[in-house]
Amino acid sequence: MNFALRIPDYYRQEIEALKGDVSINQFIVSALSEKIASLRTEEFLQERANRGSRSHALSMLKNAPDVKPIEGDAI
Numbered sequence: 001m002n003f004a005l006r007i008p009d010y011y012r013q014e015i016e017a018l019k020g021d022v023s024i025n026q027f028i029v030s031a032l033s034e035k036i037a038s039l040r041t042e043e044f045l046q047e048r049a050n051r052g053s054r055s056h057a058l059s060m061l062k063n064a065p066d067v068k069p070i071e072g073d074a075i
Contacts, residue, residue, distance in 0.1 A: 005028070007015070012024075019027040068074075 015024055015027055022030075
């Protein structure tokens, strides 16, 4: 699939500065794949959250042992 794409000069300048030694085409394809993955991940996490239960999560936390955190894990 081919698209004619008009890129504003300010984006073109940013792409040129960031793309390294790959083509602008490959840079844009990579950016698109990252965006798609991000949106799909957000959708997946939202579906998981919708299936979750606050009361179930809190009941699971009640089973957690009351011990001091190991060194380096304390807030």
